[in-house]
Amino acid sequence: MLITNARLITWGATNQILENHALYIEGDRITDLGPSSELRSKYPQAAELDAWGQYVAPGNICAHTHFYGAFARGMAAPGDPPKDFPEILERLWWRLDKALTLDDVRYSALVCLIDAIKHGTTTLIDHHASLNAIEGSLDVIARSVEESGLRACLCYEVTDRNGPERTRAGIEENLRFIKSTTIHKQWPQSTITATFGLHASLTLSDATLEACRDAHDAQNYGFHIHAAEHEADQYDSLKKGGSRVIDRLHKFGVLGPRSIVAHAVHIDPREAELLRETGTWVTHQPRSNMNNAVGAADVEGLLRMGVKVGLGADGFSNAMWDEWKAAYLYHKAARRDPRRMSGATVAEMAVTNNAALAGVFFPQAPMGALAPGAFADIIFVDYHPTTPMTVDNLPWHILFGFENSMVTTTICAGKVLMKDRRLLFLDEAEITARSRELAKKMWARVVV
Numbered sequence: 001m002l003i004t005n006a007r008l009i010t011w012g013a014t015n016q017i018l019e020n021h022a023l024y025i026e027g028d029r030i031t032d033l034g035p036s037s038e039l040r041s042k043y044p045q046a047a048e049l050d051a052w053g054q055y056v057a058p059g060n061i062c063a064h065t066h067f068y069g070a071f072a073r074g075m076a077a078p079g080d081p082p083k084d085f086p087e088i089l090e091r092l093w094w095r096l097d098k099a100l101t102l103d104d105v106r107y108s109a110l111v112c113l114i115d116a117i118k119h120g121t122t123t124l125i126d127h128h129a130s131l132n133a134i135e136g137s138l139d140v141i142a143r144s145v146e147e148s149g150l151r152a153c154l155c156y157e158v159t160d161r162n163g164p165e166r167t168r169a170g171i172e173e174n175l176r177f178i179k180s181t182t183i184h185k186q187w188p189q190s191t192i193t194a195t196f197g198l199h200a201s202l203t204l205s206d207a208t209l210e211a212c213r214d215a216h217d218a219q220n221y222g223f224h225i226h227a228a229e230h231e232a233d234q235y236d237s238l239k240k241g242g243s244r245v246i247d248r249l250h251k252f253g254v255l256g257p258r259s260i261v262a263h264a265v266h267i268d269p270r271e272a273e274l275l276r277e278t279g280t281w282v283t284h285q286p287r288s289n290m291n292n293a294v295g296a297a298d299v300e301g302l303l304r305m306g307v308k309v310g311l312g313a314d315g316f317s318n319a320m321w322d323e324w325k326a327a328y329l330y331h332k333a334a335r336r337d338p339r340r341m342s343g344a345t346v347a348e349m350a351v352t353n354n355a356a357l358a359g360v361f362f363p364q365a366p367m368g369a370l371a372p373g374a375f376a377d378i379i380f381v382d383y384h385p386t387t388p389m390t391v392d393n394l395p396w397h398i399l400f401g402f403e404n405s406m407v408t409t410t411i412c413a414g415k416v417l418m419k420d421r422r423l424l425f426l427d428e429a430e431i432t433a434r435s436r437e438l439a440k441k442m443w444a445r446v447v448v
């Protein structure tokens with residue numbers, strides 16, 4: 001396939017904006033890049049996809065999300081409004097995740113995947129919980145991901161909240177699914193992969209962390225966990241064994257260059273050092289942090305000391321430019337300083353670091369760049385800048401000009417999933433209608 005008449009935003013090591021260029025795609029890779037006229041004569045037989053002068057960029061990457069949270073949209077949490085994050089967990093999320101069936105899991109994932117395709121997110125790192133439908137839940141999500149054509153890294157969040165049987169079932173689900181992606185190669189390896197999920201230090205005993213460490217090859221597959229999202233996680237960890245959360249996770253072998261720690265809002269300087277020393281990934285979710293009123297992580301400080309920080313959505317819409325905007329505004333408001341969190345820093349997290357993080361799980365080809373050899377994960381953006389746009393001010397055009405609805409075409413692994421805003425594989429009307437029915441039933445099951 002030959003994409004022509006494109007304004008390429010290449011990102012990658014040397015970001016360039018290239019007018020009237022073309023990309024040649026073979027299988028799931030970009031194999032050539034050059035001026036439209038040149039590539040047209042080089043590949044005269046190729047099926048042409050005309051970009052009509054739109055911006056063509058690598059697909060967005062979401063470093064941390066929860067497909068299972070989709071049915072929370074519009075749901076009233078029972079009881080008084082939660083006053084803090086622990087109450088939000090108890091009254092909303094820990095009731096919702098117990099009410100999910102495998103059918104709910106499937107449709108929650110599908111509606112999130114449609115949202116991702118429509119808004120230009122081609123790779124997602126998901127963290128799943130469904131306490132009364134654990135076994136096989138990752139297969140159900142993987143099947144939805146396969147149907148959608150997107151790329152995802154999946155895990156099940158192990159927790160002690162509902163007794164030892166469910167803890168064991170969570171561990172088993174991770175191990176089973178990891179095997180199905182690696183040893184049994186049940187899923188296409190370049191689009192579906194796995195890591196090992198843990199909920200958060202505050203719902204995991206020493207014995208469970210030990211069991212996870214012993215059962216799991218962290219060196220090769222890593223862990224994906226929430227850490228220090230709220231002070232409660234630190235208080236709990238100090239109470240359990242006298243150590244802070246990141247120290248505790250380090251002690252149990254959770255940290256490392258293949259592991260993801262989501263949030264890290266309430267960590268001290270030594271914990272930040274531990275994250276850097278171990279090469280652990282941190283993900284930042286500003287919309288979620290604002291919504292849960294947990295505080296603002298010192299993201300700029302972490303980046304400055306060499307901690308790798310990516311940008312996630314945490315179950316909010318998988319429209320990553322909304323997360324860009326939230327990151328850009330949140331830190332200015334939180335510190336009352338308009339110099340904080342520049343557009344370039346947001347791009348460093350969302351583009352450079354997210355691509356490197358996704359590359360940990362999908363090492364077969366470079367990600368997040370338009371270059372020969374890279375995965376053909378590509379979006380078309382119908383944006384018409386009203387001021388000069390250069391590689392230097394591109395992040396600010398994205399922050400102040402780009403809208404998620406400007407994405408008209410989404411390609412993942414060389415396959416066109418949406419063309420001119422029409423989904424080619426998923427039946428959006430059927431999926432949303434079924435999702436509404438299932439969500440209504442699930443809401444009724446959420447125990448007051």
Ligand SMILES: [Zn+2]
Pocket residue numbers: 064065066127226262314
């Ligand atoms: Zn999360």
